[in-house]
Amino acid sequence: MRDAADLSPLDPFETPVAVLDVGRARRNADRAADYCRRHGLAWRPHVKTHKSLEVARIQLEAGAAGLTVATPREAEVMSAVADDLLLAYPPIGPSKLQRLMGLPRTVRLTVGLDSEAALGPLAEASRAAGRQTGLLVEVDAGLGRVGVGTPEEAVALARSAAERDGAAFRGIMFYPGHLRVPESEQESGLADLSRLVDRYIGALSDAGLEPEVVSGGSTPTLWQTHRVPGVTEVRPGTCIYNDRDILGMGACAPEDLAYTVLATVVSTAVPGQAVVDAGSKALAKEPPLPTLPGFGALLARPEVWVRALSEEHGVLDLSETAWRPSVGERVRIVPNHVCVSVNLQDHVLALSDGGATAWRLDGRGRGPYHSGPSA
Numbered sequence: 032m033r034d035a036a037d038l039s040p041l042d043p044f045e046t047p048v049a050v051l052d053v054g055r056a057r058r059n060a061d062r063a064a065d066y067c068r069r070h071g072l073a074w075r076p077h078v079k080t081h082k083s084l085e086v087a088r089i090q091l092e093a094g095a096a097g098l099t100v101a102t103p104r105e106a107e108v109m110s111a112v113a114d115d116l117l118l119a120y121p122p123i124g125p126s127k128l129q130r131l132m133g134l135p136r137t138v139r140l141t142v143g144l145d146s147e148a149a150l151g152p153l154a155e156a157s158r159a160a161g162r163q164t165g166l167l168v169e170v171d172a173g174l175g176r177v178g179v180g181t182p183e184e185a186v187a188l189a190r191s192a193a194e195r196d197g198a199a200f201r202g203i204m205f206y207p208g209h210l211r212v213p214e215s216e217q218e219s220g221l222a223d224l225s226r227l228v229d230r231y232i233g234a235l236s237d238a239g240l241e242p243e244v245v246s247g248g249s250t251p252t253l254w255q256t257h258r259v260p261g262v263t264e265v266r267p268g269t270c271i272y273n274d275r276d277i278l279g280m281g282a283c284a285p286e287d288l289a290y291t292v293l294a295t296v297v298s299t300a301v302p303g304q305a306v307v308d309a310g311s312k313a314l315a316k317e318p319p320l321p322t323l324p325g326f327g328a329l330l331a332r333p334e335v336w337v338r339a340l341s342e343e344h345g346v347l348d349l350s351e352t353a354w355r356p357s358v359g360e361r362v363r364i365v366p367n368h369v370c371v372s373v374n375l376q377d378h379v380l381a382l383s384d385g386g387a388t389a390w391r392l393d394g395r396g397r398g399p400y401h402s403g404p405s406a
């Protein structure tokens with residue numbers, strides 16, 4: 032696939048720089064929204080992928096019911112455009128709680144967590160602030176990262192939330208991050224997931240705590256979510272941009288790749304390779320799927336992949352192409368994992384028919400770092 036886009040608006044910009052194909056991002060948003068509409072699912076995209084208010088607006092205009100965030104910073108920034116936020120991460124520590132309680136009162140905040148130790152201080156901070164925070168009990172669906180391991184634990188936590196003034200039990204959440212395989216290989220994983228979700232919904236309902244929300248969804252499993260009965264909303268993040276891993280899993284097509292890092296060839300001195308100015312500090316040194324080599328590939332020449340990365344150098348492997356670039360030539364690179372590449376950028380250049388505009392990534396970073404008086 033050769034790159035048909037008009038890249039001339041990018042000419043004045045120094046590299047390496049992240050480039051967003053706005054038309055592709057809009058199409059990706061519309062496709063996710065349309066899928067969710069057809070299957071009666073609420074679409075709550077995770078903003079950790081893009082960290083941009085402009086991109087969040089695209090998602091909300093396309094039909095997102097609210098946004099998912101991972102950090103207080105993302106919550107604060109996204110509260111400017113969304114009044115329904117899910118923090119899909121346990122907020123531990125007084126500073127984080129204080130920041131969450133400082134969100135505009137118009138924001139309906141829901142938090143996913145898996146312990147009494149997380150629930151107690153959150154409920155107390157909410158009560159003291161005169162707020163009520165929604166609670167989703169996080170369930171381990173197989174990734175083995177966070178989440179309660181039994182329906183009994185979920186019932187106990189849900190009951191505890193239901194009994195506290197500052198918290199309102201709303202349901203459960205899970206993240207099927209263990210199913211990072213092509214759709215054709217998801218069959219048994221989805222069947223296990225369906226049984227697990229059914230068990231949790233059943234146990235909670237039997238205890239009089241029927242979940243109003245069952246929040247799941249990742250990009251690799253997004254288009255199969257309707258096959259897991261009981262799920263009410265999905266939180267995919269990556270599908271707004273996609274990346275080389277998602278393409279490698281067959282969960283997007285090449286024309287759905289909306290994010291690249293524009294880089295310049297700086298050396299061809301060593302035969303069989305070209306070196307670009309995008310290294311690990313622009314692309315992120317993310318290992319690929321077992322089926323793929325390297326740390327990224329060219330958008331227009333996927334047979335050219337990034338064989339090695341140091342901080343400011345990316346080594347392009349030319350063994351499978353007759354193309355021999357010159358020093359000064361520019362290329363667009365698709366990273367293996369887009370979210371961590373985005374997190375390394377100050378801004379993305381939003382490329383559309385109107386030219387290229389720098390969009391700030393306001394959700395990036397974590398500050399302010401503490402809630403006390405400045406040191």
Ligand SMILES: Cc1ncc(COP(=O)(O)O)c(C=O)c1O
Nearest residue numbers: 077119206249250266267268269
């Ligand atoms: C809790 C949670 N929800 C949703 C997502 C989004 O999944 P994906 O990146 O596959 O779109 C992630 C990704 O890390 C996550 O950790």
